[in-house]
Amino acid sequence: MSPDPLERIARELLLAIGEDPDREGLRDTPARYARWWREFSDYDPGTLDTSFLCASSAEAVSVSGIHLWSLCEHHLLPFSCEVTIGYLPREQVLGLSKFARIAQQHAHRLQVQERLTADIADSVEKLTGSADVAVVCHGEHLCMAMRGIRTPATMTTATWRGAFRDAAVRAEFLALQPARPHSAGR
Numbered sequence: 001m002s003p004d005p006l007e008r009i010a011r012e013l014l015l016a017i018g019e020d021p022d023r024e025g026l027r028d029t030p031a032r033y034a035r036w037w038r039e040f041s042d043y044d045p046g047t048l049d050t051s052f053l054c055a056s057s058a059e060a061v062s063v064s065g066i067h068l069w070s071l072c073e074h075h076l077l078p079f080s081c082e083v084t085i086g087y088l089p090r091e092q093v094l095g096l097s098k099f100a101r102i103a104q105q106h107a108h109r110l111q112v113q114e115r116l117t118a119d120i121a122d123s124v125e126k127l128t129g130s131a132d133v134a135v136v137c138h139g140e141h142l143c144m145a146m147r148g149i150r151t152p153a154t155m156t157t158a159t160w161r162g163a164f165r166d167a168a169v170r171a172e173f174l175a176l177q178p179a180r181p182h183s184a185g186r
Helices: 005-016 029-041 097-107 113-128 167-175
Strands: 051-053 061-072 078-087 092-094 133-141 154-160
Touching: 005 029, 061 097, 078 097, 078 113, 092 113, 097 113, 113 133, 113 154, 133 167
Parallel strands: none
Antiparallel strands: 051 092, 061 078, 078 133, 133 154
């Protein structure tokens, strides 16, 4: 028996659902399971705080189409999100790749979509120095599609901070966003 607790858990799960963890096809599953959990929970987004002096008079910055996967903390089932992040720059602008890194960093833990949206906004606010931040997440949850009602649906959460609390600013931001495909999952 493996000393790795994640491998032991996977083996016990297979036994509990009536499978033989030593049969062909499942023999290496406990090790793969343990490796996946470590990859998910030990995710390193790299450098997040690369910023530049604001060299433009751009009134708003928006990054959309950020796709990520996370795990529902209630059921340990995956959910996918398409994230859009916007902010009104002050003296500093954040490097473009940092928005996806921020979103991925917060997705690589047990989450709920509502908190994920707020966590992303918190980081963008902190790293840009701007209190004017908007984050919109469109998510599809396997805990809904695979259990209970067993039907897919899209859940939308949004965090509006600073100037984005104003309906006109928010409407302008939303109008800038490209049309979304039907499904957030890829």
